[in-house]
Amino acid sequence: MLLKRKPDYGPKTFAYHFPSMPRAPRSIRRRSSVTKTVKDSQICAFEILATVAGKLLLERESCSSSNVTLGNDQLGYVKDAAEHEQLVEVRIVGKDCFNQEKCRESHEYNEKDLSYDEVDKDMEQACGMSKPTLLEDGTKLVSCSHCSSPEKPSRKLDRGSPTSYGKSFNSRVHNEIEAQLEVEKETARNLVCEDMVRSCILEDQVDLCIKYPSTISSDCSADEPTCTDLSLRNSFFRSRNDVNLGCRDDDDDKFSGCNPHSANIKAIGPKHCMDRKIKRLLSAKYWKAAPKLQEFELCNTDGELKHVYPKRKTSYQRERSHLETPFKKRTLFDQSPVVSYDGGSNAESISNSPEKEKNEDNSGSANGVSSSVVGPQASSDTRDSHVKFRIESFSIPEVLIELPETATINTLKKMVMEAVTFILEDGLNVGVVLQGKKVRDDKKTLLQTGIACHENLDQLGFILEPNSSQVSLSIQHEDSPSSPLFDSPQLLTRFLVNPVIGAETPDVLQDSDPPVNGTEKLVESNHEASLSIHDGDSPPAPYDSSQLLTRCLVNPDTITPDALRDSDPHVNSSEKHVESNHEVVPACANTTLEPKTTHSKALVPILESVKVLAVVPVNQNTGRYGNQNSGQYELAQRRRPELAKRRIRRPFSVTEVEALVQAVEKLGPGRWRDVKICAFDNANHRTYVDLKDKWKTLVHTAQISPQQRRGKPVPQELLDRVLRAHAYWTQHQARQQGKRQPGSSKIV
């Protein structure tokens, strides 16, 4: 008996060396009738959802007024933005918070993590595979315990070209930089009406401690990753990493050759990751804008979603546990979702905090807005020519998802996932804002920029903007009739565009003003990017007041595929940055909407950046925007195959077929995972499901007349082998079954 699933690859010579104890196919083991689940419940759920949403909306509106401390909430924008802030808190403080010990520990853990179990070893031996070689490098590189799971980071570090990160995160830190990423948890709070909003926001916090000399250039390019670097990358770009395939294969994120095993898992990982991510999203108040939705769903669809409040805790704990035991095998997503995922990204407030590192803990941030009080006191540090910053928090943008009633939860999840991954596709770009103005000269040192001055620290801000995909992904669903929830067609057909796009003015981003003053701040050239709030022709959807809507909606008419392509803000802005010598570009005056709350000194000057990430899925591709929608979607697909509804078709080559045939001859059908490992371990784009499917078609092809076959002809010799193997295994299975059921007849 096989104690473990250990592939029996048998001798190299071909002689149908079959596994000693092949398992009977599951089809035999369990032949159960397939029952299609009725979606009535789901449909019903969505209906109820609409109702509940409305109620909650009213309820919340009545309550929210009491708790708005930011003022300007008449626009619903500021308040909204503030709410978003709390998703993640990132603080950059002094060096003292750096704990090298932890990093060292992480080494060990990572090493452990990277080791593979015996089964796999056996497998490898059997297959003649070589042991993964990335261990050393990987562990060397992965230094932060909380950074992430060993696999991806190591991959990234190991192989990923520096540029891959640099693009999104230009301000790489030097070796001098030390950092510690630390996630803290928030104690559960009672959810009072006035706290509802906050309660919907993820309370996890991340402390990112970075210390660096004031002489550091904002543009410094680190030559080697540092702990800080890593954590940043990992956290900020994880989603991207996961989406972007590994080094060579286009659609798999496996790091081929490095770690076959993990890779194998990865091969199908995305999907699961996605699910997980979605879950996190849903549970982590990601949909803060529409808490009711969340709540509702969670309450009514017991399947995968849990009640929101309980879930929050649960989720939180789960996350915590992950963090506490970073060594367990886990996916990146599970682990450091803090920054990258949940915290996803965008508007970020920063405040210089003279005070000591993390002790501030969550107390302050609890309510979400920046928690730490930042005093200009950073002075004490000046002496050592170090500037300390603390990024209080940054939030993730709203995501507006629209689905037909007939959509399944699965679809919902996917939609959210797609939206988020699309948003974070290329990671984030970090901008520095000083005194409401964007610092554009990346070469300047902190000193030169004046950031070193403590007086200015208070007015320092960061902008986290999506690196690419300035245009929101418009997701359309074939079977989606117009949703009752969104009766504003115009909304549905809108694309979101980064104001920077096509703007003659480089820093539109800063120019775009928080709703405080409305669109007037928008630069002329940027007029197409108007705030939905003020946009006359974007009638507030039912969700308007609920702030579900994204803020920056752009008239699709102004968007063309080309424009989109050129719309990479990064390219544009970087170019312009070079050209313009202004080290500081005036940003909208109102940007500095100082939080009225005294204790949140954090500046969130560029709320605008938030809008960039908004997503407005399109319900239907009809109407005048139809073409553009599809074009955009295609563009998105081109850029991110993962988001594509369908993977690109990749016909099996004869070589592949042969490999498959040979593997199946040895292993038999039904052991697709093993087949995959044995014969397609390096073919990242071939999952075991693919192999199974291919075998299925091969068998079919072999059974039909040559005239009926289509596509590239498969050598008859191979087809013969297919038939033989198929016959053999079929018979074998029958035999197996016969043994179990003595009554049945034996064919051989």
Place this chain on the structure above:
DNA sequence: ATTAGGG
């Protein structure tokens, strides 16, 4: 995460 099967 895998496997089996239908689409």
Place this chain on the structure above:
DNA sequence: CCCTAAT
């Protein structure tokens, strides 16, 4: 290839 149910 996709999607899902069942493991």
